[in-house]
Amino acid sequence: MKSSEGRLTRRRGMSKRTAGMDCKEFMRLIPIWLDGKLDGKRGVRFLEHMSSCSDCNEELHIQYLVKEGTARLESGGNFNLDKELSDKVTAYRKKLGRKHTENVIIYWMEAIAAVAIIFILVLVFMWM
Numbered sequence: 001m002k003s004s005e006g007r008l009t010r011r012r013g014m015s016k017r018t019a020g021m022d023c024k025e026f027m028r029l030i031p032i033w034l035d036g037k038l039d040g041k042r043g044v045r046f047l048e049h050m051s052s053c054s055d056c057n058e059e060l061h062i063q064y065l066v067k068e069g070t071a072r073l074e075s076g077g078n079f080n081l082d083k084e085l086s087d088k089v090t091a092y093r094k095k096l097g098r099k100h101t102e103n104v105i106i107y108w109m110e111a112i113a114a115v116a117i118i119f120i121l122v123l124v125f126m127w128m
């Protein structure tokens with residue numbers, strides 16, 4: 001474990017910026033993402049960085065294996081973590097995609113509501 005920690009620290013040192021997020025930020029967000037708590041724009045940037053940076057992709061795999069692997073070894077089940085992680089990424093991509101659609105719908109509903117309010121105000125004024 002000691003040697004792998006050293007490797008991770010060295011990798012954190014060199015930070016390149018990809019898709020609006022640097023490796024440092026990506027590393028910091030990995031545990032949050034693994035807990036399913038990363039959302040919105042940061043989630044989108046996280047996915048973008050994941051697909052454009054092989055170092056961080058590898059780091060994500062390592063952290064996932066450590067996190068899930070330890071839990072699974074304790075419970076004694078057999079598992080295919082590589083596939084599970086890619087399923088998790090796919091599901092997350094879908095989830096963010098849906099979120100985006102929801103946001104667009106909410107935006108339009110708000111816009112329509114605003115227009116309706118203005119329309120009602122105009123009617124009220126014309127009545128007076």
Ligand SMILES: [Zn+2]
Pocket residue numbers: 016018022023026049053054055056
């Ligand atoms: Zn990176």
